[in-house]
Amino acid sequence: MGATLLYIEDDKEIGSFVVDHLQENQYEVKWLISGDRAVEELEGCNLVILDIMLPGLDGFTVGQRLKKAGPAIxxxxxxARTSIDDKIQGLQLADDxxxxxxxxxxxxxxxxxLLRRSSEPSKEAKRIKHLEVxxxxxRIINTDNGEEIMLSGKQFHIFMYLIRHLGQIMTKEQIYESVWGESYIEGDKTLMVHIRYLREKLERDAAAPEVIQTIRGLGYRVRG
Structure with a gap:
């Protein structure tokens, strides 16, 4: 199977037809007939297909919640609405x-x-405090001295994961499962050690970190 799609469509005839076609094209599909559990089902999905006319919560409201939960998805x-106003409203939160x-x-x-676009890393530098990423x-450049900062593979993956979720608090469980591909075991110090080494390389002062923030009791965050 290819990418996993979250499909939200209340019309069962249309939905069944679309799901069959997507599965024939090697996509795995989670199909919901309302948006009530959309955020809970977003985990592990690469893209959302969202109908606007839904029972209960309308597509615009569901879309706003999904963008908040997974801004990179x-x-x-x-x-069925074809007016330009509806399209403009939809494109304020949707990608297509x-x-x-x-x-x-x-x-x-x-x-x-959309999947190709979302999977391609940007060639432009992201500016995080004194860093160009x-x-x-x-590559990561320290703009204070123009030198390149060398990270190990795991360190780079941890930092990129935090940058892709810029401004969001990411739990230890989320980071560990994304980088190591395994479930986090409470008490495991591996991630904490990697964060300490990252700070020694990235921060102006590792004792007073500005780039990677610890949110006590929750996890870590990188703010732009």
């Missing part, structure tokens, strides 16, 4: 907008574009 909105009726091959093509090139 692209959203493709579906709607497709009007019904649509051909399933067009849906697949748009999904592929070039994710595509695996």
């Amino acid at each position: 692209p959203i493709l909105m579906l709607s 907008y497709l009007t019904k009726p649509f051909h399933p091959d067009e849906l697949v093509a748009r999904i592929e574009v 070039y994710e595509a090139e695996n």
Whole structure:
């Protein structure tokens, strides 16, 4: 199977047809008929296909909640509404907008574009305090002295994970499971040791970190 898609559509006839077509194209699909549990089901998904006209919470509200929970996960909105106002409102939170009726091959093509775009690291530098981070090139420059900072593979993956969730508090469990691909065991000091080494390399003063913040009792955060 390829990427995992969260599909939210209350029309069972349309939904069944779309799910079959997506699975034929090697996608794994989580299909919901309302947005009530959308945030809970977002875990492990690479993209969201979201219908605007839903029972209960409308697609705009669901989309806002999903973007807050997973800002890096692209959203493709579906709607029978064709007015420019609806499209503008949809595109304020979604990454693409497709009007019904649509051909399933067009849906697949748009999904592929969004997934490709979201998986490509930006070639532009991200500026974090005194650091310039070039994710595509695996390079970090200290702008105070112009020198490149060398990180180990695990250190780089931890830092990139935090940067991809810039401003968000990420728990030890989330970081560990993303970087090591294993469940975090309470009391394991491995991540804490890597964070200490990261701070020694990245911070102006490791004893007073500005880049990687500890949020006591919760986890870590990088703020831009």
